[in-house]
Amino acid sequence: MMTLRTAAPPDHARILDVMPAWWGGRDLRALVPSLFLEHFAGTSLVAEADGELAGFLIGFVSQDRPDEAYVHMIGVDPARRGDGLGRRLHDEFADLVRERGVRRIRCVTSTVNTASVAFHTSIGFVVTGTGVPVEARGLEADADGHVLMCREI
Numbered sequence: 001m002m003t004l005r006t007a008a009p010p011d012h013a014r015i016l017d018v019m020p021a022w023w024g025g026r027d028l029r030a031l032v033p034s035l036f037l038e039h040f041a042g043t044s045l046v047a048e049a050d051g052e053l054a055g056f057l058i059g060f061v062s063q064d065r066p067d068e069a070y071v072h073m074i075g076v077d078p079a080r081r082g083d084g085l086g087r088r089l090h091d092e093f094a095d096l097v098r099e100r101g102v103r104r105i106r107c108v109t110s111t112v113n114t115a116s117v118a119f120h121t122s123i124g125f126v127v128t129g130t131g132v133p134v135e136a137r138g139l140e141a142d143a144d145g146h147v148l149m150c151r152e153i
């Protein structure tokens, strides 16, 4: 049975363990320092099936724009894709942050990650621009730049 819950600091190590395989060998672990699971666990989600990590979403409410939230990372176990879990994680996140006054969710995905762009478009995100966020500069995997996406909730 699949269960969803808000994340907790010990989930950090489990998330890092699966990231390279779930991203098809791209190593983006440097984009997920433990601070995300220390300071944004209450708006981040973990999905588990039979005790195993099935998916996760790391997100937070913008401090400077209280009506906006940002999803930093979402991942679903490759063996469990195409079954609605990614959508479910996003919908649950939207419910969590809506309660806190959020009306718009932003995310950034790599231009090489066409599957991610297709996924986000399917669940209601629109492309608002392109660019490379400061934290990604110098990372080889992100040299091709980023697609900025947004969803009104």
Ligand SMILES: CC(C)(COP(=O)(O)OP(=O)(O)OC[C@H]1O[C@@H](n2cnc3c(N)ncnc32)[C@H](O)[C@@H]1OP(=O)(O)O)[C@@H](O)C(=O)NCCC(=O)NCCS
Residues within 6 Å of the ligand: 022, 023, 072, 073, 074, 075, 076, 077, 080, 081, 082, 083, 084, 085, 086, 087, 088, 109, 113, 114, 115, 116, 118, 119, 120, 122, 123
């Ligand atoms: C992107 C990801 C989270 C999608 O998870 P998922 O559980 O397979 O997605 P869902 O089953 O909920 O799909 C939701 C919608 O997106 C679409 N979609 C999902 N993956 C897709 C793909 N690879 N290509 C095209 N459409 C896709 C589905 O068809 C579905 O649309 P529909 O409801 O209109 O039929 C998953 O593929 C993943 O973990 N990828 C690797 C990590 C990554 O790139 N994360 C995003 C950047 S941080």
